[in-house]
Amino acid sequence: MIQKDFLPNQYSDLPAEGKVTWKAPSNIALVKYWGKRENQIPANPSISFTLDACATTTSVTFSKKENDSGFSFDLFLDGKPKADFKPKIQTFFERVSDYVPFITSYHFKIETSNSFPHSSGIASSASGMAALSLCLMDIERQLDATMEQGFFNKKASFLARLGSGSACRSIEGCLIQWGMHSDIPESSDLFGIKYPFKVDSVFKNFHDTILLVHKGAKQVSSSVGHNLMHDHPYAENRFRQAHQNLDKLKVVFTEGDLEGFIEIVESEALTLHAMMMTSNPYFILMKPDTLEIINKIWDFRKRTQVPICFTLDAGANVHVLYPEAVKEQAIQFIQNELVAHCENGHYICDRIGKGARKLVQNIQ
Structure with a gap:
C-alpha cells in the first residue's frame, strides 16, 4: 500500500458527538530503529515484541464544532491538564489531517493514562500515539461501515507512525516488523506488519x-x-x-x-x-x-x-x-x-x- 491508499472517501452524516476508548501496549524492539527521514520514515527496518502490562489507555470524547477551522482539543494525563503535551498532539494532527479530515470538525477531549512511568525509556510515546490513532480510526469506522479490519489496523499503524515512529508497532501482537526489507514480504516504511515467517513456540511466551x-x-x-x-x-x-x-x-x-x-x-x-x-x-x-x-x-x-x-x-x-x-x-x-x-x-x-x-x- 502507498500513502494515497489511506486517504478517505467523502464523509457524510458526521455524528454530533461520541466517545471512544482504546488501550494500546508499548513494545520493545529486538532490532532497533534509530534514525529517521522526513515524514517519520525509518532509516532502517526493525522488529519488536508487543508487550502487555505496559500500556496506555486513551479516551477521546468528540463534539461537533460550529466551523471546520483548525484543531481544537483539550488534553489530560491522569486526570490533570497536560499543557506541555499539546504541541506534540498539534503536530500529530497536522500530519494526519489529510488522512482523517474529520478532525477539524470536532472539539476533542483527550484523556490518557499510562500503566508505567512516562519518559523513562518504556516507549510511552509508542503506546500513547497508538491508542490515540486507534481512537481516531474508531471514529472514522463509524463514518465508513464497510471498513475491513485489516485496513483498519494498517491505517491505525500508519497514523501512529506519524505521531511516533515506534508507535506503528503497538497496534497488533505479538511480533511486529516495520520498515522496508527486501526479504520480508509486504514490509513497509509506512506501517508495521505481523511478522510473516514461522516462529517457534519458545518465542511466543x-x-x-x-x-x-x-x-x-x-x-x-x-x-x-x-x-x-x-x-x-x-x-x-x-x-x-x-x-x-x-x-x-x-x-x-x-x-x-x-x-x-x-x-x-x-x-x-x-x-x-x-x-x-x-x-x-x-x-x-x-x-x-x-x-x-x-x-x-x-x-x-x-x-x-x-x-x-x-x-x-x-x-x-x-x-x-x-x-x-x-x-x-x-x-x-x-x-x-x-x-x-x-x-x-x-x-x-x-x-x-x-x-x-x-x-x-x-x-x-
Whole structure:
C-alpha cells in the first residue's frame, strides 16, 4: 500500500458527538530503529515484541464544532491538564489531517493514562500515539461501515507512525516488523506488519521484566537522538547491520535458537547506545546501575546456562527477556540480585501481548 491508499472517501452524516476508548501496549524492539527521514520514515527496518502490562489507555470524547477551522482539543494525563503535551498532539494532527479530515470538525477531549512511568525509556510515546490513532480510526469506522479490519489496523499503524515512529508497532501482537526489507514480504516504511515467517513456540511466551533504573525524564529525547544519525560517521554501517540481523532472526525464530536470539538482541541493544555515545553531540543514557545489571546477567547466564538476556530502549532501564520455561529461575535471580539496582526497588513484570484492544464504555 502507498500513502494515497489511506486517504478517505467523502464523509457524510458526521455524528454530533461520541466517545471512544482504546488501550494500546508499548513494545520493545529486538532490532532497533534509530534514525529517521522526513515524514517519520525509518532509516532502517526493525522488529519488536508487543508487550502487555505496559500500556496506555486513551479516551477521546468528540463534539461537533460550529466551523471546520483548525484543531481544537483539550488534553489530560491522569486526570490533570497536560499543557506541555499539546504541541506534540498539534503536530500529530497536522500530519494526519489529510488522512482523517474529520478532525477539524470536532472539539476533542483527550484523556490518557499510562500503566508505567512516562519518559523513562518504556516507549510511552509508542503506546500513547497508538491508542490515540486507534481512537481516531474508531471514529472514522463509524463514518465508513464497510471498513475491513485489516485496513483498519494498517491505517491505525500508519497514523501512529506519524505521531511516533515506534508507535506503528503497538497496534497488533505479538511480533511486529516495520520498515522496508527486501526479504520480508509486504514490509513497509509506512506501517508495521505481523511478522510473516514461522516462529517457534519458545518465542511466543516470552517474558519481559523491566528494571526501572531511572524513572525520570531522559536528558536527551529520542527525537533528538534520531536526528543525530543524519551525519553520524557510523550510520550507514549501522543501517546495514539492522538488515543483516533481521535476516539472521529468520533462522533464529524458525529453529527456536535461543543462543542466536540472545546474541542478536544484546548486540542490538549495545549498538543503539554506541550510536548515542558516538554522535555529535554525544550523550549517554545508561546509568552505572544499568551496567551493573548487564554484568550480573552475563555472569548468571554463564554460571547457570539459563537463557536470560537483556535489551535496552533509549533510556537507562533494562528489559530482562526470558522464555516461559525458565520463569521461576529468572524471577528469583532478578529479585535476589537485580532489584537492588532499581530506583526504589521498582520493576514491572510484563510479557508478550496480543496487541491493542477497544474498551467498552459503561452505560450509566
